[in-house]
Every structure is written in structure tokens, then in C-alpha cells.
Amino acid sequence: MKHLLSTEDLSAANAIRILDTAEEMAAVGDREVKKLPALRGRTVVNLFFEDSTRTRISFEAAAKRLSADVINFAAKGSSVSKGESLKDTAQTLAAMGADAVVIRHWASGAPHRLASTDWIDAAVINAGDGTHEHPTQALLDAFTMRRHWSSLHGSASTGADLTGMRVAIAGDVLHSRVARSNVWLLRTLGAEVTLVAPPTLLPIGVEHWPCKVSYNLDETLEGGVDAMMMLRVQGERMNASFFPSTREYSRRWGFDDARLRALDELGLKDTIIMHPGPMNRGLEISSAAADSPRSTVLAQVRNGVSVRMAALYLLLSGDSREAAHTPGAARTNTARSEKESI
Amino acid sequence: MTETATGTASGTYLIRGAAILGGDAEDLLIRDGVIAERGAGLSAEGATVIEAAGLVALPGMVDIHTHLREPGREDAETVETGTRAAALGGYTAVHAMANSNPVADTAGVVEQVHSLGRASGWVDVRPVGAVTVGLAGEQLAELGAMADSRAQVRVFSDDGICVHDPVLMRRALEYVKAFDGVVAQHAQEPRLTAGAQMNEGAVSAVLGLAGWPAVAEESIIARDVLLAQHVGSRLHVCHVSTAGSVEIVRWAKERGINVTAEVTPHHLLLTDELVRSYDPVYKVNPPLRTDADVQALRAGLADGTIDVVGTDHAPHPSEHKECEWAQAAMGMTGLETALSVVQETMIETGLMTWADFARVTSTVPAAIGRVADQGRPLEAGEPANVILVDPAARWTVDPHKMATMGRNSPFAGKELPGAVVATFFKGHPTVLDGKLNTPYRYAAEPAGAGSE
Numbered sequence: 047m048k049h050l051l052s053t054e055d056l057s058a059a060n061a062i063r064i065l066d067t068a069e070e071m072a073a074v075g076d077r078e079v080k081k082l083p084a085l086r087g088r089t090v091v092n093l094f095f096e097d098s099t100r101t102r103i104s105f106e107a108a109a110k111r112l113s114a115d116v117i118n119f120a121a122k123g124s125s126v127s128k129g130e131s132l133k134d135t136a137q138t139l140a141a142m143g144a145d146a147v148v149i150r151h152w153a154s155g156a157p158h159r160l161a162s163t164d165w166i167d168a169a170v171i172n173a174g175d176g177t178h179e180h181p182t183q184a185l186l187d188a189f190t191m192r193r194h195w196s197s198l199h200g201s202a203s204t205g206a207d208l209t210g211m212r213v214a215i216a217g218d219v220l221h222s223r224v225a226r227s228n229v230w231l232l233r234t235l236g237a238e239v240t241l242v243a244p245p246t247l248l249p250i251g252v253e254h255w256p257c258k259v260s261y262n263l264d265e266t267l268e269g270g271v272d273a274m275m276m277l278r279v280q281g282e283r284m285n286a287s288f289f290p291s292t293r294e295y296s297r298r299w300g301f302d303d304a305r306l307r308a309l310d311e312l313g314l315k316d317t318i319i320m321h322p323g324p325m326n327r328g329l330e331i332s333s334a335a336a337d338s339p340r341s342t343v344l345a346q347v348r349n350g351v352s353v354r355m356a357a358l359y360l361l362l363s364g365d366s367r368e369a370a371h372t373p374g375a376a377r378t379n380t381a382r383s384e385k386e387s388i
Numbered sequence: 389m390t391e392t393a394t395g396t397a398s399g400t401y402l403i404r405g406a407a408i409l410g411g412d413a414e415d416l417l418i419r420d421g422v423i424a425e426r427g428a429g430l431s432a433e434g435a436t437v438i439e440a441a442g443l444v445a446l447p448g449m450v451d452i453h454t455h456l457r458e459p460g461r462e463d464a465e466t467v468e469t470g471t472r473a474a475a476l477g478g479y480t481a482v483h484a485m486a487n488s489n490p491v492a493d494t495a496g497v498v499e500q501v502h503s504l505g506r507a508s509g510w511v512d513v514r515p516v517g518a519v520t521v522g523l524a525g526e527q528l529a530e531l532g533a534m535a536d537s538r539a540q541v542r543v544f545s546d547d548g549i550c551v552h553d554p555v556l557m558r559r560a561l562e563y564v565k566a567f568d569g570v571v572a573q574h575a576q577e578p579r580l581t582a583g584a585q586m587n588e589g590a591v592s593a594v595l596g597l598a599g600w601p602a603v604a605e606e607s608i609i610a611r612d613v614l615l616a617q618h619v620g621s622r623l624h625v626c627h628v629s630t631a632g633s634v635e636i637v638r639w640a641k642e643r644g645i646n647v648t649a650e651v652t653p654h655h656l657l658l659t660d661e662l663v664r665s666y667d668p669v670y671k672v673n674p675p676l677r678t679d680a681d682v683q684a685l686r687a688g689l690a691d692g693t694i695d696v697v698g699t700d701h702a703p704h705p706s707e708h709k710e711c712e713w714a715q716a717a718m719g720m721t722g723l724e725t726a727l728s729v730v731q732e733t734m735i736e737t738g739l740m741t742w743a744d745f746a747r748v749t750s751t752v753p754a755a756i757g758r759v760a761d762q763g764r765p766l767e768a769g770e771p772a773n774v775i776l777v778d779p780a781a782r783w784t785v786d787p788h789k790m791a792t793m794g795r796n797s798p799f800a801g802k803e804l805p806g807a808v809v810a811t812f813f814k815g816h817p818t819v820l821d822g823k824l825n826t827p828y829r830y831a832a833e834p835a836g837a838g839s840e
Binding site (some may be wrong): 054131132133151152154155156158162163176177178179216223226249250251252254255273328 | 592665709
């Protein structure tokens with residue numbers, strides 16, 4: 047496989063390979079010179095049909111730390127806003143010699159279209175498509191969880207999965223690409239996932255997903271949670287009758303101060319609180335929760351660069367044998383996945 | 389050339405040894421636009437002989453649901469190209485849906501389409517009139533004027549858009565009784581399907597595409613059969629796609645409600661699993677459903693709950709499909725694959741015979757559309773709208789080899805059974821040896837009916 051489109055079809059070996067490579071990349075970030083020559087001369091295009099400064103600069107930083115040339119192509123104010131089709135945009139980028147396209151698109155499946163057509167031959171990384179998937183977000187979340195889970199067990203992150211970890215994901219699952227990517231990846235890594243949401247914000251068909259579903263956040267916390275991930279809720283969902291008011295939503299499904307205290311009362315001293323950002327403070331997460339020592343929000347952002355470096359590196363620099371020759375990013379303990387590429 | 393009452397039928401044809409409706413082999417002698425004789429060992433004198441051993445003779449197929457796109461979207465299809473495709477697919481009549489541009493909501497537009505059909509001469513083109521002005525769902529179009537026009541419209545539909553206003557639907561159902569018309573409803577509750585992209589279920593949940601719930605179709609059908617019962621009108625339900633819809637139609641028929649229902653070939657074969665590719669060739673309205681729905685539709689067609697197969701042939705220019713799923717147009721081509729798909733799903737599965745096939749693709753759709761001279765028995769004295777089918781043939785679908793301008797066939801690359809060998813339209817072979825021959829040429833319209 048030459049693309050990273052979803053976590054649904056990502057094998058455990060490949061997922062761990064990405065996470066392990068990200069650990070190596072993180073080590074580079076701790077050095078004085080935070081740059082590798084691995085992708086020198088390669089061109090990475092950030093093709094963003096939807097505004098997302100956070101994701102775009104994360105990918106940009108990742109590509110630059112690998113010495114790739116980066117082109118940022120924002121659909122707004124470009125030929126795309128003048129009616130150019132995805133096909134023509136893709137062919138244009140191909141003609142310019144793009145080696146990888148990082149695509150963010152409001153339409154579910156747009157990265158699949160780029161990867162499955164002959165419009166462009168570049169590696170495609172899904173940076174979030176509609177309400178479908180956001181695989182690098184799930185990978186950075188898993189990376190963050192794995193570091194936490196491993197440190198609790200006094201073992202090394204590298205090579206580990208998340209077996210036994212209890213993860214709750216609360217919020218607008220229906221419209222969340224983050225939730226979908228996390229459910230598939232966390233299943234693959236052995237975690238136990240519970241989705242918590244109002245019934246209106248769960249998709250029909252969720253009963254087939256490899257996770258538990260709850261309408262009650264307090265009961266879920268009482269059952270024991272090692273990582274509590276809050277999803278962003280759009281206030282405008284209120285206007286479409288998904289819930290009566292933002293206050294009611296916040297009371298029932300928000301991670302407020304009372305629930306933060308409840309973690310202590312329940313003896314869940316090691317539970318982390320996660321959020322993919324940007325946060326609606328006071329809606330799905332209280333400021334006290336977001337700023338507490340349990341919060342991994344900034345660690346997630348930091349880890350995002352490492353994970354995206356790993357993804358770009360593995361997609362663009364070929365097999366793991368090559369990887370072993372690259373200073374600072376060598377990994378040879380992924381022999382079991384040598385035959386696979388991601 | 390033989391001059392007939394309405395036009396020219398070129399020659400006399402002896403179809404030798406065809407299995408009539410899949411039954412015993414007999415000969416059919418076609419002369420002067422009619423089946424002159426049917427029987428064994430007919431004389432070939434003066435006739436062009438077509439050896440039909442191994443072939444099945446069927447009445448020309450009648451499509452109750454075709455989009456010919458003209459006027460307005462001649463980049464997608466024209467009456468000429470669409471009716472060529474129809475002839476090749478075994479059709480001798482098609483109902484051209486009203487969602488052209490301008491909309492077929494006046495006598496002028498339906499007469500234009502009717503005239504284009506006669507000029508092409510490949511099949512009977514029966515225009516469908518819009519129920520409401522501009523398909524806007526607000527005001528009844530001049531249904532009577534369309535009925536009285538040269539196009540003699542009997543089927544009225546806002547297809548593509550549901551007549552969702554219950555009062556307007558009631559009035560339309562009542563009003564068309566004045567000229568023996570029928571309202572063909574596109575059952576889709578608009579609020580429940582705002583922004584909908586695909587069937588709502590396990591697959592849409594994973595793909596993150598906005599769901600199109602079965603209930604949006606079923607609730608409208610339930611309402612409409614009750615309305616039809618209340619006002620004593622006949623109702624036709626376009627392209628039913630869910631198991632629940634089949635149940636509701638079955639219930640309505642048991643109560644004696646005058647409702648007919650249609651299923652498309654693609655809903656008899658394909659499921660929403662295909663959407664996992666995000667390839668918009670699988671984007672269609674109503675959407676592809678689940679395997680349970682497919683099985684219920686097949687059972688419903690076999691037991692007569694669903695009356696007819698309608699193609700919902702919907703050609704689109706390639707740029708409307710070479711894009712993101714959400715941006716893509718809805719619709720699939722179907723005229724040139726319908727026979728094969730129905731053979732694959734209904735006949736090769738043992739659910740139906742060729743006689744049943746003739747009922748659901750010809751006899752009943754002609755009756756619903758009140759199309760004279762179509763869907764008739766293959767008997768002496770009947771109009772010679774006849775097709776010959778090779779049921780043993782197998783072929784691989786290649787949209788680039790089709791006569792339709794649309795390349796959006798969901799069956800591309802698929803091997804299917806059955807091939808149309810010949811199509812006789814009004815006694816004239818529009819298709820011979822599986823290839824287009826020549827169109828039928830009409831004489832001038834009867835005096836007083838206007839000129840073309």
C-alpha cells in the first residue's frame with residue numbers, strides 16, 4: 047500500500063510500525079538540529095479544501111523536518127474556488143511533480159478518489175475527509191495513549207500495543223472522522239472502546255462497530271476509563287435538533303468540573319483527558335479539565351508532528367530496509383512487517 | 389418497401405423456430421407491421437428468413453422510466469442516442485421522463501419530445517408529463533393539455549423530486565382520472581433525505597456519508613397508497629428500493645388499492661457495499677440498498693407485488709461522475725443492460741420464466757402507460773413489436789461500446805448473460821444480428837394532428 051487513507055484497513059503491524067517510527071522521529075525533535083535529510087528533493091503538497099490551520103501546519107512542520115519541499119495549496123482563493131474539479135487539480139499537481147499529496151477535504155472519500163483514479167500517481171495521505179476518517183489524528187492519539195499506557199506499566203512504548211486499555215470517546219460521533227478513525231485503530235491495537243453520545247449523534251449502524259455504546263457519561267466513567275477523549279461539538283448542531291441546547295448537552299455529555307472531580311473520587315488517578323482540538327471550552331470540556339495535569343491536549347499536538355513525519359517518511363522512502371539506513375530514523379525491529387508497506 | 393397505414397415497414401420477415409416466450413419453437417411471419425402468421429413450418433416465400441433456433445421471442449420491451457435528457461442536456465443524451473440504446477437493449481417503447489430543461493410540463497415540450505422520437509424512429513417515445521410546474525412541487529402543470537396533445541401523455545411524474553405535499557399529491561391523483569392518467573411517484577421524503585448520499589445503514593456509518601433512510605421512501609409510499617385508496621385513483625410507484633416498500637405495496641394490493649410498482653435492474657443486483665469504493669458510478673437515487681432489500685425486491689417482482697422493471701436509465705456526462713462522491717450526479721445507465729440483468733437475477737435464479745419476463749418488461753408497463761400496440765401477445769394480427777433474445781450468450785459490459793452517450797454503467801466489466809439479437813419495431817428490424825439496423829420511418833402524421 048502506498049497511501050494512508052484510513053485506519054479501517056490498517057494492519058496492526060503497520061500501525062505499530064508507524065507509531066514506532068514516530069518514536070524515532072520524536073527523538074529527532076529533542077535534538078538541537080531538528081531536521082533529517084530523508085526526504086530531500088521530494089515534494090509534499092498540502093491540498094486543503096477545508097480550512098484547518100492546525101492540521102496543515104502540523105503536516106508542514108513534519109515535511110520540513112524531513113527536508114521535503116512543501117507546497118501549500120488552499121482551495122479557497124485558488125483555481126478550485128473558480129470551479130476547477132478535483133481531477134484537474136490532481137492532474138495539475140501531478141504535472142508539477144508532487145511526490146505526496148496531503149489532502150483535507152469536506153467530502154467523505156475524496157482521498158480515496160485521488161488514490162484510486164489515475165489522476166495522480168503520488169502517495170496520498172488523508173488529512174481528514176468529511177465525516178469519514180482522519181487517520182493521522184487517530185495515530186497521534188494512539189501514540190499519546192501508548193506512551194501513557196507503557197509508562198504506567200513501566201515498559202517501553204516501542205513495539206507495544208494498547209491491549210487492555212479502556213478508552214471512552216464522547217461527543218458528536220455521527221459527524222466525527224476522528225471518532226471513526228479512533229474506533230478502528232484502537233480496536234486494531236487491542237484497546238476497549240466505549241462511545242458516549244446522545245442517540246441523535248450516533249450513526250445508524252453503530253451497533254456493528256467494534257466498541258460499546260453508552261448514552262450515559264457518568265456510568266461510563268464509573269465503569270473505569272483509562273483515557274477519556276472528548277470530541278468537538280458544533281454549536282450549530284443544536285439548530286438541527288440533534289440536542290435541545292448547548293447547556294443541556296454540556297450537562298449530560300460534557301466533561302465538566304464535576305466529572306473531573308469524579309475521576310478522583312472514583313480512584314481513577316491515572317486517567318488522561320484527550321481532545322483533538324480545537325476545543326469549545328465550557329461546552330464539551332471545562333477549562334479546569336482542559337488545563338488539568340490529566341490533559342494531554344498539548345502532547346497530542348506535539349506528537350502529531352512526529353506521527354506525520356513517520357507517515358510521510360514511510361510512504362515516501364520505501365521499505366523498511368531503506369529505513370534502516372537513514373540516520374536517526376532507523377528501525378529494524380519491525381521485521382515481521384518487512385514485506386508490507388503502509 | 390411496404391406502405392402501411394402509419395408508415396413504412398421494410399419487408400417481410402420469417403422468424404424461424406424461435407421459442408415463443410421461452411416455450412415451444414414456432415415460426416413468426418412479420419409482414420406490413422404486424423405478425424401475419426404464427427405456427428410451425430410457415431412458408432418463407434417472399435420473406436427474409438431469420439434462423440432463430442435457440443432464441444427466445446418476446447414482445448418488445450417497454451420502459452416505464454427513461455431519461456432521454458433532451459431537450460436541455462444534449463451533452464448527456466439525446467432522443468436519438470437514447471432510443472438507439474433502447475432498441476439495442478430490446479425496447480420498442482420508452483417513457484421519457486419529464487425532468488428535461490425546459491421541464492416537460494407543457495403540451496409544447498411533450499410534443500417536441502414526441503416529435504423527436506418519431507423523427508428518430510427507433511422506438512415509441514412516450515413523453516411523461518411533469519405533475520407540477522417546473523417540478524417545483526407547488527402548482528399543478530397543465531396535465532389535461534399534455535394528455536390531449538399529440539403526445540397523448542398518460543403518465544405524469546416529477547421524477548427525481550417527490551411530490552411531497554400531501555394535498556398536491558391528492559389533487560394530482562384525482563385530476564388525472566379525467567383522462568385515464570396515472571401519477572408515477574418518486575417516493576422520497578425530502579426532509580428525511582436532506583443532503584443524503586447513500587443508503588443509511590452499516591456501510592454509511594463507516595463511510596461517513598449522509599444516510600438515506602429506507603423510511604424516507606416507505607413513509608411516502610404508505611401515504612400515497614392511502615391517498616390513492618381514498619380518492620379511488622391509480623398510483624404508480626417508481627423504483628421501489630427497500631424491503632419495507634415491497635411490504636407496503638403488498639399490503640395495499642391486498643386491500644384492493646390500485647397501485648403498481650416498479651423496480652430497476654440495478655436494485656435487483658447491486659448493494660450499498662459497492663459504495664465502499666467511493667466511485668460515483670454507484671451513486672443513484674434511490675440509493676443502492678442492502679442484500680436483504682435486493683432479495684425482497686426479487687421476491688416481490690416474482691410474486692407480482694412489483695409489477696414492472698423500469699430502467700431509470702440516467703446518462704450523465706463523465707465530468708459529473710469524475711469527481712468527489714458528494715459532488716457527483718445521481719444515476720446509472722440501464723437500457724442496454726436491463727435484459728441481461730433481469731435474466732441474471734430473475735431467470736437464472738429460477739424466480740421467473742421468460743413469460744414472466746414479458747409480463748414485467750412489456751405487457752404491464754404498456755398497460756400502465758396506456759401504450760396502444762405495445763406489450764401485446766405474439767399472435768397473428770398483433771403489431772409486430774418483437775425481440776429475439778439469445779439466452780445462452782454471455783458478454784462483458786463495456787460502457788464505451790454502448791449506444792447511449794452515458795458511460796456511467798455500474799455493470800462495467802461485469803459478465804452478464806443474454807443478448808438481444810433482433811428488435812422489430814412496428815414490423816421493422818431496428819436491430820439485426822445484435823447491431824443497429826435502420827430506424828422505422830413514419831408516414832406524415834394524420835391530417836389535423838399538426839405537422840412535424
